[in-house]
Amino acid sequence: MGRPAKSLREHELHGTKRQVKEPSDFVGGRPKYPKHLSPDAKKAYKHAVALLEARKVLTEGDESLLAVYATVYARWIEAKSDLVGKLFVKIPLLDSNGKVHFVDRPNLRLKIASECETKLLAITKTLGLSPTDRERSRPTADNKHKDGIVPGSIADLYPEMLDPQKDVIPFVPLAPKVQEETENAE
Numbered sequence: 001m002g003r004p005a006k007s008l009r010e011h012e013l014h015g016t017k018r019q020v021k022e023p024s025d026f027v028g029g030r031p032k033y034p035k036h037l038s039p040d041a042k043k044a045y046k047h048a049v050a051l052l053e054a055r056k057v058l059t060e061g062d063e064s065l066l067a068v069y070a071t072v073y074a075r076w077i078e079a080k081s082d083l084v085g086k087l088f089v090k091i092p093l094l095d096s097n098g099k100v101h102f103v104d105r106p107n108l109r110l111k112i113a114s115e116c117e118t119k120l121l122a123i124t125k126t127l128g129l130s131p132t133d134r135e136r137s138r139p140t141a142d143n144k145h146k147d148g149i150v151p152g153s154i155a156d157l158y159p160e161m162l163d164p165q166k167d168v169i170p171f172v173p174l175a176p177k178v179q180e181e182t183e184n185a186e
């Protein structure tokens with residue numbers, strides 16, 4: 001069993017800080033999936049949403065940032081797959097005599113991959129997905145709606161409709177007795 005928590009006054013007397021993270025003022029929620037994402041980007045989007053939701057730091061306002069993250073991630077994966085074994089490409093150049101020479105130049109996909117990596121690092125820090133920023137992100141406030149009932153919905157305005165009705169007799173169809181009587185007569 002753990003030690004009981006100190007009061008704010010005891011923390012002040014001992015010169016210590018509370019280790020408990022207070023929830024933020026934002027209410028947690030799952031953002032809608034954007035329709036414009038490619039299949040690879042959708043996988044990255046769903047994976048990031050699952051991670052943030054498990055840590056209880058996901059809000060509905062993260063939709064656009066998660067969409068940018070997923071798009072950049074898909075672009076990075078595509079650039080990396082094209083780079084396998086092709087870091088340098090041979091480009092034909094003409095000299096002053098008109099003779100063709102082939103020169104090795106860095107692949108243009110290398111620049112795309114490196115820019116995507118830079119953007120991914122920045123976005124992961126913003127979302128709190130990096131190891132150092134993971135500890136800084138505060139959990140969102142609990143949803144104040146019980147059982148996921150949205151304010152203003154029919155379930156909120158007419159809660160009696162959710163309860164099973166006690167005065168209604170359930171309809172049970174009976175098998176016709178005419179067939180049984182005809183079978184017994186034979």
